Amino acid sequence: xxxxxxxxxxxxxxxxxxxxxxxxxxxxxxxxxxxxxxxxxxxxxxxxxxxxxxxxxxxxxxxxxxxxxxxxxxxxxxxxxxxxxxxxxxxxxxxxxxxxxxxxxxxxxxxxxxxxxxxxxxxxxxxxxxxxxxxxxxxxxxxxxxxxxxxxxxxxxxxxxxxxxxxxxxxxxxxxxxxxxxxxxxxxxxxxxxxxxxxxxxxxxxxxxxxxxxxxxxxxxxxxxxxxxxxxxxxxxxx
Amino acid sequence: xxxxxxxxxxxxxxxxxxxxxxxxxxxxxxxxxxxxxxxxxxxxxxxxxxxxxxxxxxxxxxxxxxxxxxxxxxxxxxxxxxxxxxxxxxxxxxxxxxxxxxxxxxxxxxxxxxxxxxxxxxxxxxxxxxxxxxxxxxxxxxxxxxxxxxxxxxxxxxxxxxxxxxxxxxxxxxxxxxxxxxxxxxxxxxxxxxxxxxxxxxxxxxxxxxx
Amino acid sequence: xxxxxxxxxxxxxxxxxxxxxxxxxxxxxxxxxxxxxxxxxxxxxxxxxxxxxxxxxxxxxxxxxxxxxxxxxxxxxxxxxxxxxxxxxxxxxxxxxxxxxxxxxxxxxxxxxxxxxxxxxxxxxxxxxxxxxxxxxxxxxxxxxxxxxxxxxxxxxxxxxxxxxxxxxxxxxxxxxxxxxxxxxxxxxxxxxxxxxxxxxxxxxxxxxxxxxxxxxxxxxxxxxxxxxxxxxxxxxxxxxxxxxxxxxxxxxxx
Numbered sequence: 001x002x003x004x005x006x007x008x009x010x011x012x013x014x015x016x017x018x019x020x021x022x023x024x025x026x027x028x029x030x031x032x033x034x035x036x037x038x039x040x041x042x043x044x045x046x047x048x049x050x051x052x053x054x055x056x057x058x059x060x061x062x063x064x065x066x067x068x069x070x071x072x073x074x075x076x077x078x079x080x081x082x083x084x085x086x087x088x089x090x091x092x093x094x095x096x097x098x099x100x101x102x103x104x105x106x107x108x109x110x111x112x113x114x115x116x117x118x119x120x121x122x123x124x125x126x127x128x129x130x131x132x133x134x135x136x137x138x139x140x141x142x143x144x145x146x147x148x149x150x151x152x153x154x155x156x157x158x159x160x161x162x163x164x165x166x167x168x169x170x171x172x173x174x175x176x177x178x179x180x181x182x183x184x185x186x187x188x189x190x191x192x193x194x195x196x197x198x199x200x201x202x203x204x205x206x207x208x209x210x211x212x213x214x215x216x217x218x219x220x221x222x223x224x225x226x227x228x229x230x231x232x233x234x235x236x237x238x239x
Numbered sequence: 240x241x242x243x244x245x246x247x248x249x250x251x252x253x254x255x256x257x258x259x260x261x262x263x264x265x266x267x268x269x270x271x272x273x274x275x276x277x278x279x280x281x282x283x284x285x286x287x288x289x290x291x292x293x294x295x296x297x298x299x300x301x302x303x304x305x306x307x308x309x310x311x312x313x314x315x316x317x318x319x320x321x322x323x324x325x326x327x328x329x330x331x332x333x334x335x336x337x338x339x340x341x342x343x344x345x346x347x348x349x350x351x352x353x354x355x356x357x358x359x360x361x362x363x364x365x366x367x368x369x370x371x372x373x374x375x376x377x378x379x380x381x382x383x384x385x386x387x388x389x390x391x392x393x394x395x396x397x398x399x400x401x402x403x404x405x406x407x408x409x410x411x412x413x414x415x416x417x418x419x420x421x422x423x424x425x426x427x428x429x430x431x432x433x434x435x436x437x438x439x440x441x442x443x444x445x446x447x448x449x450x
Numbered sequence: 451x452x453x454x455x456x457x458x459x460x461x462x463x464x465x466x467x468x469x470x471x472x473x474x475x476x477x478x479x480x481x482x483x484x485x486x487x488x489x490x491x492x493x494x495x496x497x498x499x500x501x502x503x504x505x506x507x508x509x510x511x512x513x514x515x516x517x518x519x520x521x522x523x524x525x526x527x528x529x530x531x532x533x534x535x536x537x538x539x540x541x542x543x544x545x546x547x548x549x550x551x552x553x554x555x556x557x558x559x560x561x562x563x564x565x566x567x568x569x570x571x572x573x574x575x576x577x578x579x580x581x582x583x584x585x586x587x588x589x590x591x592x593x594x595x596x597x598x599x600x601x602x603x604x605x606x607x608x609x610x611x612x613x614x615x616x617x618x619x620x621x622x623x624x625x626x627x628x629x630x631x632x633x634x635x636x637x638x639x640x641x642x643x644x645x646x647x648x649x650x651x652x653x654x655x656x657x658x659x660x661x662x663x664x665x666x667x668x669x670x671x672x673x674x675x676x677x678x679x680x681x682x683x684x685x686x687x688x689x690x691x692x693x694x695x696x697x698x699x700x701x702x703x704x705x
Binding site for chain 1: 291292293294295296313314316317319321323324325326327328329330331332336339340341343344345346369
Binding site: 161164168169171172174178181182184185186188189192193196217220224228231232235236238239 | 542598600604605608611617622626632633636637639640643
């Protein structure tokens, strides 16, 4: 049974596709909200990584300002990555994941809701927190808008790609390091265009091109990543 | 007998270099209760996971109402209730929220019946208590409440009676009987001596591979 | 192997023969000597031609001759990834064991080729750019390709069950395949932003035929060599996985 891309039959009763998506999103947000302490961890990590650079390199404002676009983006990327490993693990361990896989509801929507909930709980706060890091790293004020816009468009893509890695490694005991190996190379284009957007904003160049590319990658991710995540989850649970 | 609901043909599965079963063929029809027997490690759970569609590491053919499984997988999932080793209950959610999620996963479930299902398993009054505050047995019963909620004709139950007291077991037996009498089908494994009339048994020990 | 009767009708016969590990073992056994001889002749001939007879570059002198290894290995590292992903997809969709084994055998070969391309690139970089490593777009893309290979290999070795490992890595390599063009494009763009006009080494305006002909011979030779290594690995893998089947045991006893 290799239903990687099954066409869902239209003769379904009960809650429609939108209903499942809403129910899944509500449940995932509720779950995340009930274990609030886990939510703060990526944010603290984000802040700490950004603190390491001035300590490790140089606190000189001019120098840091030059590095800032890349530093904030790398820190955001690592913070997202850190939060990825647990994305499906609890569901895998308590059996709710296998029940979701056995549901006649489209798995793609359940997965998409999960990733959206993850992004609301990590990517969005990271985006909102980014100006603080920008100030710490002397990012010129003109760059702040570009930083937030690029993170707003880029972090959902990071969540989508990271979820593929999480789905592939969910059944493995040593998932943590492995997921970084799988996912980091795939993060590179987002990093390039994301930090490129900030740099363009700092130097006063037009942003639209970068944002369009980040948006295009997000669109591609929303369409394709759930297929890969779904297939990977079925394989991981089967094994 | 009419067309069998679920038909298994020439099933082969190996795990860790050991053949669990080879050339396994059987079928179950409406109104039947089939108990899978065998020693520990004989592949009971693996067989149930294959039947449910969770495990895909096998060779052979499955048919649902006469159609190859790959072509009717959506209808099959709509008709299936799988109850595995893992409870499938979120500890941070309340019983009501947990069952609400199952109702969303299974189209055609009546959300109004959630409270009724919880009453049936003796969890009345605990609807709003997070599951991690319940005892192990109560936790298990949240999971079992799905049986009362479900309208699926085919039940696949893997050790449904663990961590359940005597009275609960008798109640579950009644539930299984009622389900079969109403034209439903049950495939299950259990270490309990079942006192059910018309029970069919399938022993995996005799089928174990010869190589 | 899925014995799904419904799709058997439209698939050609050879496709299902390929699915049989035994048939695959036999056919690769017959093909191996031919490819081996071809690889040897082409690689030896190409090397002699490239080192002794091809003209030296007017800018770089003799150091440019390393492209006769660098370019073929870089080309092959990329084709190998595509092959790995396609084989993985076939294994995933038709549950074909041999395709899984091909995909598994591809990964370490592709990684070694990517590593070879990087090493020769670095050696070439020293006389040309004056440093062992330059963040040139092609080298960077090759480095990321190596990372992708390493990820695939790490995932495969982390999963104990052969079937699950094959399926998981197939999904990962397909995701990688979709990403490779995006990565290449993004790295090239990043490069033009950060490095103003380094002269391109591999895209010489009109390389004369006496220079690119030996290169072509080397590329074809590398493909043959790759085919030989792949078949050897594949045969190994077939024997390992089928070791309990009667034909492998008969084979072992006859030796």
